Every structure is written in C-alpha cells, then in structure tokens.
Amino acid sequence: MNYKDHRSIRSFLPKEVASNLLTEILTIGTRASNTGNFQSYSVVVTQEQAMKEKLAPFHFNQPMATQAPVLLTFCVDYNRLATWCDARATECGHLNLMGFYNGTLDAMLFAQNVAVAAEENGLGYCFLGTVLYNLEGIIQTLALPRGVMPVLTMALGYPAENPPLRVRLPxxxxxxxxxxxxxxxxxxxxxxxxxxxxxxxxxxxxxxxxxxxxxxxxxxxYPSATYEKLSAELTRVLVQQGYTLD
Amino acid sequence: MNYKDHRSIRSFLPKEVASNLLTEILTIGTRASNTGNFQSYSVVVTQEQAMKEKLAPFHFNQPMATQAPVLLTFCVDYNRLATWCDARATECGHLNLMGFYNGTLDAMLFAQNVAVAAEENGLGYCFLGTVLYNLEGIIQTLALPRGVMPVLTMALGYPAENPPLRVRLPxxxxxxxxxxxxxxxxxxxxxxxxxxxxxxxxxxxxxxxxxxxxxxxxxxxYPSATYEKLSAELTRVLVQQGYTLD
Incomplete structure (x- = not known):
C-alpha cells in the first residue's frame, strides 16, 4: 500500500512501531515545505496504554484510538518559537488568526509527508478528525501550553486489514x-x-x-448545528491558548 | 529528488508539463485522506501566460510565478458541495469557521500528496504562501465564487536548479x-x-x-503588524465568500 492508493486503516496488528522507524518517518515529515522555515508545528507521540485510554473518550472511543500502537497528535506550535524569540530579544508576533492559519498549513504538509513515509514503510494509518470536537480534553491530557493547538491525530501501526479503495469524485x-x-x-x-x-x-x-x-x-x-458549536469552541480555545483574534 | 529530501525549486526549465502527467499527479492527490469523503477542496490550474501575468503581482512578482509552466492554486471549496446539497433537498451547513478550517486540512493533505507525486515524476515545485497576502486579487483573477477560498499556490515544473538541502530543527x-x-x-x-x-x-x-x-x-x-492586518483581511474575505463567522 502507498500514498497512490491510500486506504485508511482502522484495525492494527499487536506489533510495536520501532522507535528508529518512528524517528525516520517523523524526520521525513519535517522535510515538507513550511512557511519561512520556522516550522510552527510539533507532534505529540502517544504510546503508553494509560495515555491512550485517557485520550480515548476525546476520540469518541473509536477502537483505533486505543488499539493503534501509536497516536500522533499534530499541533500548531508557537510556544517553542516564542521562547526562542524571547531569548533573541524580539517578540513572536504570530499568536493571531494568521499565525494559527499559517501554522495549520505547515502542520498539515508535515502530517501528510509523515503519512506517505509511514505507508512506504509498511505501516497503515487513519486520521482522527475528532481532535476538533474535543480540543479542551486533548489539550489538558497532552498538557499543551500557551501557543500550542492540536489539529489532527493519526492512529498509526501495522495494518490488520486490507480494505478496498474508497470511491472519490471524478x-x-x-x-x-x-x-x-x-x-x-x-x-x-x-x-x-x-x-x-x-x-x-x-x-x-x-x-x-x-x-x-x-x-x-x-x-x-456533519450537521450545521455541530459545525456552529465547534466554530465557537475553536474561537474560545484559540483565545485560551494565547491567540488574539481581533 | 523526492519527498524525503525535498528542495523547493524556484527556477524551471522551459518545458511543458504534459496534461496526462498533470492529471495523474492530481488524481494521486485526491487519494489523500479527507473529512467524511466529501472532499471540500478544489484546485485551479494556471497554464496560460496571460493568466500568470495577471496573478504575478499577487505573488509579489516572484519570478517563479510567471516562469513555472504550471501554477496550482489549492482552495477550500463548499461551492460544489452546496450545489449538490441543493439538488438533494438539504443544506450545506459548513459555511462557517469550522467548515473553512476542516476544508483547509483536507486541501493541505491533498496538496502535499500532489507535491509528493510531482517529485516522484521528476517535477519540482515551490509553495507560494503569498496567496494569504492577496486573497482578493487571487479570488477576482481566478473568478472564485461563494464558498471558495484560495489557500496556497504551488509553482510546478521541471527543475532548472538543484539547490542544497535546507537545514531543519533537530x-x-x-x-x-x-x-x-x-x-x-x-x-x-x-x-x-x-x-x-x-x-x-x-x-x-x-x-x-x-x-x-x-x-x-x-x-x-513575517512581522506582527503584517500578521494582524492579514488576520483581519482573512476574516473579511471569509465573510465576503459566504462564510458566517459568528
């Protein structure tokens, strides 16, 4: 399987992902293009079973959230950048909507490069969009500080299924x-x-x-009422994490 | 060159990208994961020289914007989805912040899959983040209707340079x-x-x-004052394109 005929994998073998393999695919991820090369993203790796179980309700207890050997939560990150700016006598001026949006682009190009590298190495994955439904729970569980916003989680491991290709629009x-x-x-x-x-x-x-x-x-x-509630929550959590929205 | 040691290419050979190759890499792009398989993105292809010249000022006249044989402008797109919903006696409830944000994730996973496929086929590219600096000009030039927001442009073609690998954070x-x-x-x-x-x-x-x-x-x-101005402009243009923000 590879990125040309990607299938989302929701069932995983009980087989660890070796730490050198994980390091390799994440390193390849960072080769993706990013704005100004300041890499305004980070990733939190979840491998401990206890942590997966804490996160599970925020992924609506989908089985892959606890069954996958690895969860990768991709984040927009201006925390590290702000610390660096402080140390260099300047201010990180990106804690606003544009900063968050730009960081999101960078985080997603990074995430998809990780995804391609994962499949090339025999791994399978499924992206969990549930992060945006439960920002607060994810932030607290992963201890994400000011400037860090979770965006998307990947459940990653060796495939225990081989689902058919999903139809796409022409x-x-x-x-x-x-x-x-x-x-x-x-x-x-x-x-x-x-x-x-x-x-x-x-x-x-x-x-x-x-x-x-x-x-x-x-x-x-994906109903309108949910999307409107999530829009308001995204705004609230951005402010909580230190972003100025107007 | 490939996604594992990606270099951004800013100088291109005067060689067309064959239309079947372009079709192939865009098709591979659509294999990337997306929310609910409703593919809330689209891409506008620019190949005519006159169109490149119209777009050039909105990319700050960077030479690759006119020199690249192809520009791909990746967009969040709820226009097509809304027409489908109308035809199916329901309403597209995604013209809000969450819809735009989710569409952005999908558009960027799509874009990076296109990027990987491009390099695998001997092409090179450079992403132009200038789109977010000149949303209005891009929207008017590409005639983007209600529900469609440009996010990121890729300048694409055969490389005329072989730049060194750019340093990344450890x-x-x-x-x-x-x-x-x-x-x-x-x-x-x-x-x-x-x-x-x-x-x-x-x-x-x-x-x-x-x-x-x-x-x-x-x-x-990437100064604070610019990011704040662009944040306000992003908000304004989202509303103009039909998104309800609160």
Whole structure:
C-alpha cells in the first residue's frame, strides 16, 4: 500500500512501531515545505496504554484510538518559537488568526509527508478528525501550553486489514482550468453519480434511514448545528491558548 | 529528488508539463485522506501566460510565478458541495469557521500528496504562501465564487536548479512523548544552534543588517503588524465568500 492508493486503516496488528522507524518517518515529515522555515508545528507521540485510554473518550472511543500502537497528535506550535524569540530579544508576533492559519498549513504538509513515509514503510494509518470536537480534553491530557493547538491525530501501526479503495469524485469535479466555473445542477448530478451509487454509501444511507447521501452527511454526520458549536469552541480555545483574534 | 529530501525549486526549465502527467499527479492527490469523503477542496490550474501575468503581482512578482509552466492554486471549496446539497433537498451547513478550517486540512493533505507525486515524476515545485497576502486579487483573477477560498499556490515544473538541502530543527525540537514539555531557554539555544549557524541564514541576517535570525523573521520577514492586518483581511474575505463567522 502507498500514498497512490491510500486506504485508511482502522484495525492494527499487536506489533510495536520501532522507535528508529518512528524517528525516520517523523524526520521525513519535517522535510515538507513550511512557511519561512520556522516550522510552527510539533507532534505529540502517544504510546503508553494509560495515555491512550485517557485520550480515548476525546476520540469518541473509536477502537483505533486505543488499539493503534501509536497516536500522533499534530499541533500548531508557537510556544517553542516564542521562547526562542524571547531569548533573541524580539517578540513572536504570530499568536493571531494568521499565525494559527499559517501554522495549520505547515502542520498539515508535515502530517501528510509523515503519512506517505509511514505507508512506504509498511505501516497503515487513519486520521482522527475528532481532535476538533474535543480540543479542551486533548489539550489538558497532552498538557499543551500557551501557543500550542492540536489539529489532527493519526492512529498509526501495522495494518490488520486490507480494505478496498474508497470511491472519490471524478477529477473534473476538483480541477478548474484558468478560471473557476461553478457547476450547474445537471453537471453536479453526473459528478456525484459514482459516489452516490457506491455500495458502501448506499448501505450507510439505508442504515441511517435517510433519503440520500447529502442528507446523511449534512443532517446526521456533519450537521450545521455541530459545525456552529465547534466554530465557537475553536474561537474560545484559540483565545485560551494565547491567540488574539481581533 | 523526492519527498524525503525535498528542495523547493524556484527556477524551471522551459518545458511543458504534459496534461496526462498533470492529471495523474492530481488524481494521486485526491487519494489523500479527507473529512467524511466529501472532499471540500478544489484546485485551479494556471497554464496560460496571460493568466500568470495577471496573478504575478499577487505573488509579489516572484519570478517563479510567471516562469513555472504550471501554477496550482489549492482552495477550500463548499461551492460544489452546496450545489449538490441543493439538488438533494438539504443544506450545506459548513459555511462557517469550522467548515473553512476542516476544508483547509483536507486541501493541505491533498496538496502535499500532489507535491509528493510531482517529485516522484521528476517535477519540482515551490509553495507560494503569498496567496494569504492577496486573497482578493487571487479570488477576482481566478473568478472564485461563494464558498471558495484560495489557500496556497504551488509553482510546478521541471527543475532548472538543484539547490542544497535546507537545514531543519533537530527532531527533538518537534516531537514530544506522552506529554508536551515546554523547552527552557537554555534548551532552545541548543535546538536552534544549527539553524542559526547555517551559512544561508547567517548571510540573510547579515544582508538585512539584523542582529539575529529571530529578529529577521519577526521584525522584517513575517512581522506582527503584517500578521494582524492579514488576520483581519482573512476574516473579511471569509465573510465576503459566504462564510458566517459568528
């Protein structure tokens, strides 16, 4: 398996990830591009079972959060940078929305490079977006100080499953040439046909008793009310972690 | 060259990127993980010279913005999703901070997978963070509609240079085990030694007449006042593009 035909792995063998392998894939991660080469990110490695169990509820007790030998929580980090600036008689002026946003870009390019390196070394992973649902719990459990915001967790280990490739939208849904052209309804119908007809999603829609996949996503899995609550919480936690938002 | 020893390429051969190769690397990009498989991103491809010249000022006329055969502007995109939701009698509830943030994570995992695939195919690239400095100009030039926000541009082509590997912080500056531990000043001094002593950065500091690298970054290259202005502009443009922020 590799990044060209990536499958998310949610079931892992009871086999450790050797520390030199972990070091290697994280080092490769840092080769990704980043803004101004000040690397405004960090990663917290969770390997102790007790820590996984403390984190589990914040990942909604998804089995992979405790079963994976390693959790990697990718963070935007201006704590280290601020200490360095203090030592060099200047001030880290990035504890604001743009700093957080830029740090997020850097953290995600880093995370995806780690992901590619992991698969190239026989490992599998699944990203847990649950971090953004439980920022406060993650921050307290990992003891993240001022300037540090968790963004995304990766559950990492040796795959105990080989799931089929997940369907994606056709490339023409994603790519625009020279200028963006909004798709008319008829075209969108065509673009979403394969996704909507995929047996995996048809089964999900049926199980949930929904009319269609869009309704399943927007009314049950990722609803507006949740997103609005999480937006407010993201704002609150950013301020708590030392970011000035206006 | 590949993702394990990535160098940013800022000078390109006058050689087209074949359209089937571009299609291949973008398709590989879409294999990256994304939230809920609704792929809340898109990419605008710029190949026409006239369009590159229109975009150039918004990339501060950096030569690679017009010299690269291809520019890829990665966007958070809820326009397509909203049209699909309309057609399926539901509402896209993601035009808020959390939707934008989640779309950003997806867009960046996609972008880095494209980056890895590009290098594997003999191409080189440089990310242009200038997008966030000139959102309005990019949006107008690429005709980005409601729900679409540009995030990051990649200048892509065949390398005409082979620059040395850029120094990074030692891994121990980036990685924390089990809990985050803030570095005391003495430790930060050690962690930043290689970066500060690197001839490339020593020369930059000297040229700029600054005392040290931290001051160069925070007082000249990425200053607080700019970040605050850009934070306000990001907020303004999000609202303009249809995002509700509170």
């Amino acid at each position: 490339l023409e849904a994603i790519v625009h040439y020279e200028k963006y052209t909004s798709f008319p309804t008829e075209k969108v119908e065509t673009l979403y046909r394969d996704v909507e007809n995929d047996p995996f999603y048809r089964e999900q829609v049926k199980k949930a008793g929904r009319e269609n996949l869009a309704q399943l996503i927007m009314e049950q899995q | 891994l121990e500056a980036i990685v924390h085990y089990e809990k985050y531990t803030s570095f005391p000043t003495e430790k930060v001094e050690t962690l930043y030694r290689d970066v500060e002593n690197d001839p490339f950065y020593r020369e930059q500091v000297k040229k700029a007449g600054r005392e040290n690298l931290a001051q160069l970054i925070m007082e000249q290259q």
